[in-house]
Amino acid sequence: MMPSLHINLKKYRHNLLVLYNQLTSEGITVMAVTKVFCGDQRLVDVLNETEIEYLADSKIENLKQIKTNKPRVLLRIPQQSEVDDVVSYCDISLNSELDTVILLNESSMKKHLKHHIILMFDLGDLREGIYYREDYIAIVREILKLEHIELYGIGTNLTCYGGLIPSEVVYQRLEQIKDNIEKTFNIEIPMISGGNSSSLQLAFDHQLPKYINNLRIGEAFVLGRETAYGMQINSLYDDVFELHAEIIEIKDKPSMPEGELGFDAFGNKVAFIDEGIMKRAIIGIGRQEVHCENLIAPQGIRILGCSSDHLIVQIQEGDYNLGDTIKFKMTYAGILSLSTSRYLRREYDGDL
Numbered sequence: 001m002m003p004s005l006h007i008n009l010k011k012y013r014h015n016l017l018v019l020y021n022q023l024t025s026e027g028i029t030v031m032a033v034t035k036v037f038c039g040d041q042r043l044v045d046v047l048n049e050t051e052i053e054y055l056a057d058s059k060i061e062n063l064k065q066i067k068t069n070k071p072r073v074l075l076r077i078p079q080q081s082e083v084d085d086v087v088s089y090c091d092i093s094l095n096s097e098l099d100t101v102i103l104l105n106e107s108s109m110k111k112h113l114k115h116h117i118i119l120m121f122d123l124g125d126l127r128e129g130i131y132y133r134e135d136y137i138a139i140v141r142e143i144l145k146l147e148h149i150e151l152y153g154i155g156t157n158l159t160c161y162g163g164l165i166p167s168e169v170v171y172q173r174l175e176q177i178k179d180n181i182e183k184t185f186n187i188e189i190p191m192i193s194g195g196n197s198s199s200l201q202l203a204f205d206h207q208l209p210k211y212i213n214n215l216r217i218g219e220a221f222v223l224g225r226e227t228a229y230g231m232q233i234n235s236l237y238d239d240v241f242e243l244h245a246e247i248i249e250i251k252d253k254p255s256m257p258e259g260e261l262g263f264d265a266f267g268n269k270v271a272f273i274d275e276g277i278m279k280r281a282i283i284g285i286g287r288q289e290v291h292c293e294n295l296i297a298p299q300g301i302r303i304l305g306c307s308s309d310h311l312i313v314q315i316q317e318g319d320y321n322l323g324d325t326i327k328f329k330m331t332y333a334g335i336l337s338l339s340t341s342r343y344l345r346r347e348y349d350g351d352l
């Protein structure tokens, strides 16, 4: 049978409720990010039962499919080729290119809609957004002229590419932008979307600047951790997602290959340390589904490596036999690739 991705709906709901209550008490609305599990409807159904204000995903394909009454937010800057879908299937999109916003306006006009945008600013992490030192006022002036576009908010994304950690200094850059736009055009910007799971620690410490009133949260809900320092959040589960995979070979073998060594299946030279004979097992999952560095083995199992279809482990302790299932926790990248693979069954635990 295929390996399976076990998804615990109760644990997910627990993480959602605890974190959402905490953020609400800080005056912050929440976009729950569904991209890591490809908009899985069973998890969306759990979200639908909460008070969380928005659902957000980076792919229009996911936003198109999910069933929800909550506003849908497109996280990735729209491709010019998808603007018709963007205005049809989502209520709000994150943007950084005036030309694309103009296309969104034209498409909304044809459909007699008004599309909401959040204008993104790059505060130094060097992923998406208008660079904060640039002349953004001219861009905002053009956006405000567009009749079918509403400037719903401004936002920023941190700790994603450059690893920039949210701080008072970094956030002053966004506050200045907010004040400058609001004064220049005599408007009030409803939403200031200050970041993702890497801004949680500031919020917990009551240090998130008051002007920020929204966060977009993905990882913390599925792994129970903030991402500025990688700390586990008190009382949240880190195992909403679990991989179950089967032992297909178990044998005592040496720890060193024997003979002249070339390259592995992926063109890498592999270094080995001689640890003598060890109990080794092969598990029926491989790099086509997930890279082994993104799996977290249970106590007594040590991951040695993986090829396309095989995960090789050392059994250090515990009574394991051929045909047994081994359960792994995983990193964010692990959930991402396993959710995307069609070679896994999905099983849902903790039915609601």
Ligand SMILES: *Cc1c(COP(=O)(O)O)cnc(C)c1O
Pocket: 033, 035, 058, 075, 076, 094, 157, 195, 196, 197, 198, 216, 217, 218, 219, 220, 227
């Ligand atoms: C993925 C994404 C998020 C969510 O980030 P997490 O670290 O999973 O909380 C937020 N904003 C944008 C723009 C994203 O692409």
